[in-house]
Amino acid sequence: MLxxxxxxxxxxxxxxxxxxxxxxxxxxxxxxxxxIAHGAVFAFGGYALYLFALPxxxxxxxxxxxxxxxxxxxxxxxxxxxxxxxxxxxxxxxxMFIASIGALTFAQAMYSLVFGTDTINLHQGGLPTFDIGExxxxxxxxxxxxxxxxxxxxxxLFLTRTRWGRAxxxxxxxxxxxxxxxxxxxxxxxxxFALGSALAGLGVVIIAFDLGVRPDMGFTVMFVALVAVxxxxxxxxxxxxxxxxxxxxxxxxxxxxxxxxxxxxxxxGALLAFLVFxxxxxxxxxxxxxxx
Amino acid sequence: MxxxxxxxxxxxxxxxxxxxxDLLIGHTGILSFAHAAFYGIGAYATASLTVYxxxxxxxxxxxxxxxxxAIAALVGIPTLRxxxxxxxxxxxxxxxxxxxxxLNLEPITNGPFGIRNVPRPSIGSFHVQSGLGxxxxxxxxxxxxxxxxxxxxxxxxxxxxxxxxxxETVAMSLGIDVVRTKILVFAIGAGFAALSGALMAFYFxxxxxxxxxxxxIILLWAMLFVGGSCSIAGAIVGPAILILFPELFRFVGxxxxxxxxxxxxxxxxxxxxxxxxxxxxxxxxxxx
Amino acid sequence: xEAILEVEEISQSFGGLRAVDKASFSANDxxxxxxxxxxxxxxTTIFNxxxxxxxxxxxxxxxxxxxxxxxxxxxxxxxxxxRTFQDPRVFPDMTVLENVIVGIRQKGERPLWALLRxxxxxxxxxxxxxxxxAILSTVGLIDRANDPARDLSFGxxxxxxxxxxxxxxxxxxxxxxxxxGLDRGTSAKLLELMTRLVEVEHxxxxxxxxxxxxxxSVSAKVVLLVQGAVVxxxxxxxxxxxxxxxxxxxxxxxxxxxx
Numbered sequence: 001m002l003x004x005x006x007x008x009x010x011x012x013x014x015x016x017x018x019x020x021x022x023x024x025x026x027x028x029x030x031x032x033x034x035x036i037a038h039g040a041v042f043a044f045g046g047y048a049l050y051l052f053a054l055p056x057x058x059x060x061x062x063x064x065x066x067x068x069x070x071x072x073x074x075x076x077x078x079x080x081x082x083x084x085x086x087x088x089x090x091x092x093x094x095x096m097f098i099a100s101i102g103a104l105t106f107a108q109a110m111y112s113l114v115f116g117t118d119t120i121n122l123h124q125g126g127l128p129t130f131d132i133g134e135x136x137x138x139x140x141x142x143x144x145x146x147x148x149x150x151x152x153x154x155x156x157l158f159l160t161r162t163r164w165g166r167a168x169x170x171x172x173x174x175x176x177x178x179x180x181x182x183x184x185x186x187x188x189x190x191x192x193f194a195l196g197s198a199l200a201g202l203g204v205v206i207i208a209f210d211l212g213v214r215p216d217m218g219f220t221v222m223f224v225a226l227v228a229v230x231x232x233x234x235x236x237x238x239x240x241x242x243x244x245x246x247x248x249x250x251x252x253x254x255x256x257x258x259x260x261x262x263x264x265x266x267x268x269g270a271l272l273a274f275l276v277f278x279x280x281x282x283x284x285x286x287x288x289x290x291x292x
Numbered sequence: 293m294x295x296x297x298x299x300x301x302x303x304x305x306x307x308x309x310x311x312x313x314d315l316l317i318g319h320t321g322i323l324s325f326a327h328a329a330f331y332g333i334g335a336y337a338t339a340s341l342t343v344y345x346x347x348x349x350x351x352x353x354x355x356x357x358x359x360x361x362a363i364a365a366l367v368g369i370p371t372l373r374x375x376x377x378x379x380x381x382x383x384x385x386x387x388x389x390x391x392x393x394x395l396n397l398e399p400i401t402n403g404p405f406g407i408r409n410v411p412r413p414s415i416g417s418f419h420v421q422s423g424l425g426x427x428x429x430x431x432x433x434x435x436x437x438x439x440x441x442x443x444x445x446x447x448x449x450x451x452x453x454x455x456x457x458x459x460e461t462v463a464m465s466l467g468i469d470v471v472r473t474k475i476l477v478f479a480i481g482a483g484f485a486a487l488s489g490a491l492m493a494f495y496f497x498x499x500x501x502x503x504x505x506x507x508x509i510i511l512l513w514a515m516l517f518v519g520g521s522c523s524i525a526g527a528i529v530g531p532a533i534l535i536l537f538p539e540l541f542r543f544v545g546x547x548x549x550x551x552x553x554x555x556x557x558x559x560x561x562x563x564x565x566x567x568x569x570x571x572x573x574x575x576x577x578x579x580x
Numbered sequence: 581x582e583a584i585l586e587v588e589e590i591s592q593s594f595g596g597l598r599a600v601d602k603a604s605f606s607a608n609d610x611x612x613x614x615x616x617x618x619x620x621x622x623x624t625t626i627f628n629x630x631x632x633x634x635x636x637x638x639x640x641x642x643x644x645x646x647x648x649x650x651x652x653x654x655x656x657x658x659x660x661x662x663r664t665f666q667d668p669r670v671f672p673d674m675t676v677l678e679n680v681i682v683g684i685r686q687k688g689e690r691p692l693w694a695l696l697r698x699x700x701x702x703x704x705x706x707x708x709x710x711x712x713x714a715i716l717s718t719v720g721l722i723d724r725a726n727d728p729a730r731d732l733s734f735g736x737x738x739x740x741x742x743x744x745x746x747x748x749x750x751x752x753x754x755x756x757x758x759x760x761g762l763d764r765g766t767s768a769k770l771l772e773l774m775t776r777l778v779e780v781e782h783x784x785x786x787x788x789x790x791x792x793x794x795x796x797s798v799s800a801k802v803v804l805l806v807q808g809a810v811v812x813x814x815x816x817x818x819x820x821x822x823x824x825x826x827x828x829x830x831x832x833x834x835x836x837x838x839x
Contacts, residue, residue: 034377034380082564082568085568086567086568089568089571091567091571091579093376093377094321094323094376095567095571095579097323097380098513098517098563098567099563099564099567099568101510101513101560101563102514102559102560102561102562102563102564102567103560103564104560105507105510105514105556105557105559105560105563106556106557106559106560106561106563106564107560108556108560109553109554109555109556109557109560110557112550112553112556113550113553113554113557117553219506223384223385223388226381226384227381227385230378230381234377261392261395261396262392262396264388264389264392265388265389265392265393268385268386268388268389269389271381271382271385272370272371272382272385272386272389275370275371275374275378275381275382276370276371279374279378440695443694443695443696444691444694444695447688447689447693447694447695448681448682448686448688448689448694448705448708449688449689449690449691449693449694450694451674451678451681451682452682452689454671454673454674454682455671455674455682458671458672458673459669459671461633461653461665461669462665462669462671462744463682464633464652464653464654464657465631465653465654465657465662465663465665465745466654466657466682466683466744466745466747466748467654467657467658467683467685467748468654468682468685469652469654470654471652476691477691480691578673
């Protein structure tokens, strides 16, 4: 039935949003930078995948992980080239945000200039599908599900059980204390950006198959991801993931009654509703910003 | 000659937008991403009231300013209370909702087709035609906008806004009603943006949602920070550079070059470089 | 002496931690009341509650006979409760004089007035400036009136923050650790200012302090706060008689040389 199909579709898009949202949240929590250029990093992964697969002709089994790694590297590079000089200058969060906008704008324009503004399809023809009862699943659905099921628990383990992971959480909780206790913040920033960007990379390689690659593809995903972070509660990574899934499903289900062009309004209606009535998100988490 | 006048008009209109954006961002610390949306609402209200409603240009312009300021106040009441990052997001969202509404509320906005044949302003039986007359009209109105912001910057209001910008908590402890002031300033800024939108509607005689998209607000931010915030001169220098500089490409590269994207790449790069090397902008008085 | 500020059984928890626990005390008019206690006892939290920056779950806060519990911080400030913060938090981009003037509410702050008649020349602004200059003279900063506030030394910024708090002619000034970070000479000058504010300007002062010499020498009343609860309250002499208890709570030996 239609609703079930919409629900399944929503889960798949939700997985992409969740990956991107958790990537963004990881970076935001760890560095307090409103890294809106995360959307450009996302798109970079798509173009990297295109380059690896088509002109370079690498087999998918190589191109996919290579694209994810390339995305991680790009994110880390952006930190080194843009944010680190600003940190050295003592730039405040507003200045970081402005630079991030600059990076996003620059990157997107470069993608258009280098690759053109049309959507690049990564393969011809449809994706393999199979039916379960009344529901049709595509490869995207399956891969999205697999990735989500694997990545999030692994990330959780990384953050709680490994040295790097604990250092990241310490930095997120109390940056000054972490530095005092010997944590090398600059190296950790690189890791945080690489990790957060890798998550975005995972998201983009899934969706690139379905929708192709275009310069502004990071944009739409990024906004839903931002809303997901708010809905889930800023500072709470599982919340960001849950928010991503929730929004994907809501967006998809809204197609049942509304036409496609109102989808953005649905998402941002949700955003405004949460901002006004429950800014701490569903799970009641709010990153502490100094009020007094 | 005509083309030069056209560039002058563009610089003036954008400068008037940047100076009102500076009131919000530079002086009060309100990082508004919705400024282009208010510009658009002002332009559309002007166009819709004159073309569909048959209003005269002056009443339509005033109404557009009032309507936009009212919308801004309504939007600002729940959102200005929120911390910086939340507020930015809310403004992004608002901006997108406005564009979606513009594209879909066909009876008043003609959807994606835009509104054509906006009348030119007139005083009595004297119609402002194209060319010099229009430029003078726009210069006059933008002159008023600059004058108003110049007055703001030399008044006790400026110090109060700076206090809010620098330390809201201390401002509150000094008896400043921060929330109410922010809403008021937000509405005033939106009203001025709407006025710039009306000017745009009169000049081009055609409004379309394309002029108020996200890249517009990014351009405005770039103009503000390249020129320098907390400065009227900066509000003119920024647009002058960012509008006139790409024009050089027309002479150098000519056809085949994707000018808009080259411009975008330049804006983005300039934003980053300014933040790293000269955060107070070229002639501004304050770093971000 | 009449109580000008009375706090009655206020409590507040944050995420399961009871930060303030049925605290009650009062501050008298034209006197200095000191609030002491170990770090984390909740002293600044109580300041934030009184001045409206934090809520309190229960209890009463009465200022000059009227409840101020539900008011916004700016309303409380306008009623006559001024405060300073642990950091001076001066406005860095303004001059010293501007820092003080900004606390004076005037018509020129309203947009329409600013547009038409709010320039530097109007009478109200000139009066405000005179008042600001008078206050700067009181705290001894008049020579620095036109310097950018960020150029001031830490001690000078501290005095500036106090000047700023005086501008609304408050009845009580709440100071959060005013002597911290000051050398002996500047500390002495600060104490002298505080005494002057009380004896000459007839203000009440409620002061959070860690420096026991300061506390014992100028306070009319001392309130000891531990883990959010008021454990002792009385004159410095009475508190000193309880010295062992005080020491136990403060975890260190009180200097025997105290008068």
